[in-house]
Structure formats: structure tokens, C-alpha cells
Amino acid sequence: MYQPLHLKYRPQILSSVIGQQHIVDTLTNAQALQKIAPAYLFAGPKGTGKTSTARILAKSLNCQSSQEPTTEPCGECNSCKGITVSSSLDVTELDAASNSGVETIRELISTTHFAPVEGKFKVFIIDECHALSNQSWQALLKTIENPPRHVVFVFCTTEVNKVPETIISRCQKFDFRRVKLDEVINYLAIVAKSENINISPVAIKAIAKASKGHLRDSLKLIDQASLLNAEEIDPIDPGWIWELSGTIPEYELLTVVENIIQGEIKGNLGILQDWIEFGKQPVTIHATLVSFLKDLLICKIHPDGKHLTQLEEDTWSELITISQSWSINQIQSAITLLMSRQSIMKDEAAHLWLEATLIELVPPTPAPVENTQPWQNWETYKDALYWASKKLPHLTQNEISDLWEKVTPINGKKALAWVKAINSLQKVEMKKA
Ligand SMILES: Nc1ncnc2c1ncn2[C@@H]1O[C@H](COP(=O)(O)OP(=O)(O)OP(=O)(O)O)[C@@H](O)[C@H]1O
Ligand SMILES: [Mg+2]
Ligand SMILES: [Zn+2]
Numbered sequence: 001m002y003q004p005l006h007l008k009y010r011p012q013i014l015s016s017v018i019g020q021q022h023i024v025d026t027l028t029n030a031q032a033l034q035k036i037a038p039a040y041l042f043a044g045p046k047g048t049g050k051t052s053t054a055r056i057l058a059k060s061l062n063c064q065s066s067q068e069p070t071t072e073p074c075g076e077c078n079s080c081k082g083i084t085v086s087s088s089l090d091v092t093e094l095d096a097a098s099n100s101g102v103e104t105i106r107e108l109i110s111t112t113h114f115a116p117v118e119g120k121f122k123v124f125i126i127d128e129c130h131a132l133s134n135q136s137w138q139a140l141l142k143t144i145e146n147p148p149r150h151v152v153f154v155f156c157t158t159e160v161n162k163v164p165e166t167i168i169s170r171c172q173k174f175d176f177r178r179v180k181l182d183e184v185i186n187y188l189a190i191v192a193k194s195e196n197i198n199i200s201p202v203a204i205k206a207i208a209k210a211s212k213g214h215l216r217d218s219l220k221l222i223d224q225a226s227l228l229n230a231e232e233i234d235p236i237d238p239g240w241i242w243e244l245s246g247t248i249p250e251y252e253l254l255t256v257v258e259n260i261i262q263g264e265i266k267g268n269l270g271i272l273q274d275w276i277e278f279g280k281q282p283v284t285i286h287a288t289l290v291s292f293l294k295d296l297l298i299c300k301i302h303p304d305g306k307h308l309t310q311l312e313e314d315t316w317s318e319l320i321t322i323s324q325s326w327s328i329n330q331i332q333s334a335i336t337l338l339m340s341r342q343s344i345m346k347d348e349a350a351h352l353w354l355e356a357t358l359i360e361l362v363p364p365t366p367a368p369v370e371n372t373q374p375w376q377n378w379e380t381y382k383d384a385l386y387w388a389s390k391k392l393p394h395l396t397q398n399e400i401s402d403l404w405e406k407v408t409p410i411n412g413k414k415a416l417a418w419v420k421a422i423n424s425l426q427k428v429e430m431k432k433a
Helices: 021-032 050-062 078-084 102-111 134-145 181-194 201-210 215-228 238-245 250-262 265-277 282-301 313-323 328-339 350-361 381-391 397-406 414-432
Strands: 039-043 091-095 122-127 151-157 172-175
Touching: 021 050, 021 172, 039 050, 050 078, 050 091, 050 122, 050 151, 091 102, 102 134, 134 151, 181 201, 181 215, 201 215, 201 238, 215 238, 250 265, 250 282, 250 313, 250 350, 265 282, 265 350, 282 313, 282 328, 282 350, 328 350, 381 397, 381 414, 397 414
Parallel strands: 039 151, 039 172, 091 122, 122 151
Antiparallel strands: none
16 A cells, blocks of 8 residues: 555654754653653644654653663554554544644543553643643643643644643743754655655755755655656656745746846746746745845855855855845845735735736836946945956956956045046957957
8 A cells, every 4th residue: 555655754763753853862861761741842843753753752651562661662562553553542642723622621631540551651642732722721731730640741733832831831842843954855865765766866955945844745745756757767857846846946036036137027027927827826936035035145245155045056156146236235125125025925916916026126227327436336346346347348357356456546445446447448448349
């Protein structure tokens, strides 16, 4: 029977949980020291291992291969097997999203007084616990504060801000993180290998990026991609990944940014239309644009700051060129403009707002042909060099740098001297031509 990868690869022991080292270490130590808390709170983004870890904890507490809680549940005994298929008599899993009412919780509490049947603990895993009603929390409060010795609660949630403070303060809280890009890439490579999935490292990286640290999403994507590639003639193409994940490839973002500089409004509206037609959500498009402009800003301020972004090498080098034509101010106002539209990206008319915003991002008047004070837009001497390289395209970068060294400031102003020098050189060139 076909089993989806994200279920097939659910970690069964703590050491297989990826990217949550701080949690794995703390839980391992707690078990070694036999320090079991009556209530745990697992908080963090979707698909990062909360439910999996809760089940592992339950197995560790109840594994029949050991007298005490063990960091290595056997996976073979009745208790371990029961937990894997959610049929253990001592482990209750409740999805609070569909059972938020106080009646369910009262019933659950009433069972806490019975001794466990086959294991040592009765474990209650309350998933999506932020959905519980106020009354339900009230009902739980007393039990959590003073639980029978054999009872352990594990609350899991993606929205810890909705969990009452009184509960949080009575739980041992663990913050799950989004898994780092490198760790996702390594993990996917291992899964692809053991599943014989024909996929290139570039496509794996595309999946890892698209899933933004949510490991479940990354496994689902690689699963989908491998189904598309059932013939297995060619390795899975990164382009498919962008399509499947609804994310936007970097080269398209580069084009949008270039179009903004060149005043190519039509080009950008065309790209936007394609995105929408291919089912990309305005919210996603908006967030992607903001994030890309932030990367452009980083690039402008720290040309060697690629590691601060998740961009590809070649995208970064193109951004370095593009960033010469934007001032820090321009980039910042573009981001501010986009951010001011954030709240309407879930509107029905969001795509129209996006169109309007893309038009507004293009400066209204084209830059004057002969700007007499071009240095107004320069922030470092590199901008001056770049400006000169546009005027004197036949010169190499080295020749231009040389010139820069040689130019003597006028009244202490090098930029002024530079502009005069370059302009006169340009005139000479034009006469020659
Ligand atoms: N940290 C992780 N290490 C290894 N696999 C993981 C990890 N996080 C998620 N996975 C994979 O994703 C699947 C779903 O994970 P899990 O159910 O534990 O996520 P969750 O944090 O409870 O998500 P949700 O908030 O959506 O319920 C697992 O079966 C496993 O394949
Ligand atoms: Mg879960
Ligand atoms: Zn066992």
C-alpha cells in the first residue's frame, strides 16, 4: 500500500527528530534523570515535529522493554505499536480543533483517575490546543496543577499566543523552530536516496526553500514531484517545484525589479497576470516581493552579505548589478509602499491592488537625460564608478578605478571633479565617433 512520505518518515525516536536539537537534548536528559513533568507545551510552526515528539515522549514513558522511562523506546512492544497506530489504551490523542467543547474535556479529565492499563503513564496529547474553549481550559487548570502521579499532558499548538497564560506557566514549554535550510536539504537528500527518487540537488534545494522550514511540507512536495516523475526518465526539474509549491522563481523576481527600474510597467503587469493565472495567491506574491526587496536592500548595504539571505549565487550577483541603479531611499520607499498594502492582500480585489502597486512602484517621471548633479543619488564611491561605466562603456572597470584614483577634488569635492572629468571624456568620445 502506498504510504505518503510524511507519514512513512515520521520520527520514532528522539534522535531522529531533525532541527530541534535543544528540545531533543532537554527531553533526553529529563528521561535519563527520570524528571518527568506533569504537563508539557509544544509550541511552534506547523510540520516541525510537535505531534511526532509528543508520540515519542508517550512511547518513551510507556515502552514495555524498560522499567523506567527510556530514551530509546523499542517500537516493538504492544505499547509502542499501539501508540504508532493511535490505538494505545493509555495514550489519548485529542484534536482540540474538532473537540473544543467543555464536555469532551470533562470526560477526559474523569479518566485521569484510572490507573494506566499496560504502561506506566496515562498520556493525554491535546493537539491544536489553542482551539480549546475558555471553559475547557478552566476545567483543565486544576488537573494540570495537581495531577495524579501517573498522568502526563502534552499540549501542542501552532498559536501559543492563544493559550491562556495561567496554563503556559504551569507547563514545561518547548519552542519548536522552523528547520534550517541546510538541515532540510540534507534530510531530503537522505529520503530521496532511500526512496530512489531521481532528483537533482538544485531541485532538492528548491523544495527546501519553498517549504520554508516546515518539514512536512517539504516531504509532501518531494512526494508530489516524484509522482509527477513516475517515468523517471529525467531528474525532477526545479521548475516543477516552483509550480507545485506555488512559489515564485528568483529569475522572475529579478525581471520584475529590472522592469521597475526601466519603467516597464506593461512587462510587470504581464508577469503578474501569469502568476495569478497559475494560481499563485496575492498574499504569497506580495510577501515574496517584500522579501525580495529586503534582499535587494541587504545587497545594497552589504554587497558581501549573501549569507544573510537565502538567494542563489547567480541571483545575488545580478542583484549586485541591479542595486547600483537603486538608492537606499528608493528601495526603502518601495518596501514601505508594498507594506502599506499588506492588509488588503486577502481582499477579493487583492490582484487589482497588486496591479496598482506595481504601477506605483515605477517612478512617475523618467530620470532626466542629463542630470547635472548625478552625485545626489550616490551613496558610496562605487556608485560613482558605476555611473561612469555607463557613460564610458568602452572602459574596463580597472581603467575606471584608475581614473577615480587620479582625479583631483575640486574644492575638496571629489564627486564634482569626477562628473566634470567623465563628462569631458564622454564628449571626446562622441567627437571621435
Ligand atoms: N523535526 C522533524 N524531524 C523529522 N521529521 C519531521 C520533523 N517535523 C516534521 N517532520 C515530518 O513531518 C511530519 C509531520 O510532523 P508533525 O505531525 O510532528 O508536525 P507538527 O509540528 O505536529 O505539525 P502541525 O502543527 O501541523 O500539527 C512527520 O510525520 C515527519 O515526517
Ligand atoms: Mg501536530
Ligand atoms: Zn516499546
